[in-house]
Amino acid sequence: MSEESQKEEKGIFRELYDALFEHSWEMWVGSIILAMLSICLFMIASPWGSSGGLLNWGQNLFSAIGLSLEKSAPAGVTALFEYKYALLSITMLIGALGSALLGKEFAIRVAPVGELFKGLFGGILMGIGCILAMGCTIGGFFSGWAALSGGALIFVLGLVIGVFVAVKYLLWEMENHPKMSTGKSGIFLQAKTKGISLQPLAGFIVVIIGAAIALNLTDQVLIGFTLIGLFIGIILQRSRWCIVRALREPFLTGDSEPAVAIIAGLIIGLLGFTIIKIMGIGSEMTMVGSNFWMPAIVGGIIFGFGMTIAGGCTVGSTWRAGEGHVKLWLSLIGIIIAAPLTAEYIKPAFLNVLSPGMKQQIFLPDHFTYLGSIIIMLLILLLWYIFAKWNERTGKLSAM
């Protein structure tokens, strides 16, 4: 049988499966879809965010073991199934797991001990950083930029500094302490290479379970967040969407593709969020934190360092955890433990020592009008694009 006639005989569902799950998608495709899903979330209530959900998971954990959270949750902790962002994070994880199974890419992958430690430590730093900065790479950056928040610009500056230092650390570690990333490793429950793998069937069931969680809720907002979370998890895993890569690769391989992908998503987000704000569908100050400039820079540096040594930000850790990387399970655990403790014990004292000018809520259109703000953001994105491409071609800043 010739190859062509074999292709013709492929069933229509097999064709669909191959198109979706045979190969990873381009990251920019994922980025544009994610921006549109974030716009959908904003139309329902508020845009995509990740650290708020993980903070809530942690607060529920701590309140279950009897720890008092009177400063960070004075009215009591919202239950997991009553908080939209907690549900969103749950179904992002479920969606990523389902997607990895469907693509036969799931396996429990145990990294060497040194790597596992970096996952946990990186997670703890992210937990501290996202609370101090009042948002992570998603709410504080991907949504924050689209929301025209001044603090979001400063947050990214902090992230870049943290990423830069962490890349230097990783290179130093590889030369001087190679044992950190070598040693005993393991892989379990991987898909069979020969014969039929049950992973796609399991993945299908997992996605159905995710949808069933959503449809068992009664509140419309919660249903929307839970279902969209499931989609987001799938898109994240399929496109291997990663903000760490976008900020890290200029200093490592020079690859500009992840940066271009994030830029594409931000342009779509800017358009959608601005329409929602101008038309009064959502509140103008949504995703504009009181973090300009001190909380954003301090939190950004800590978060940027943490996400780089962990190898994934809050959502990067979430979808990779779903794919079975034990290092990123530990990163998630680090975030879940550190975020509530930071909110309870560190953040109030930190904000207390800052003067009002150091913790302002800056909404760019208040200073530059909507048009001016959009032009500023597009110019920054253009400069970022030029920088990423220039650096890719010249290799000026990349280490490899």
Added chain:
Amino acid sequence: MVQADQTLDCKGLSCPMPIMKLAKTMRQMEKGKVLELLATDPGSKPDVPAWCNKTGHELLETGEDEGVYKYYIRCSK
């Protein structure tokens, strides 16, 4: 089947460690020698060919065996 001169075991490692180790190993290899890279991160499937393409090293063969992705790369520099 390609015969490898050296093997780099990146099993269990996630992004960016496999590519970092690959780059370091290739720097120390002689031109013409073949490296076998073993990885378990699905991210290596797009990343390793892209890196080879960018750096000019020749990706001779890829394979998968029970969750372990194998890459055979000839050092071209």
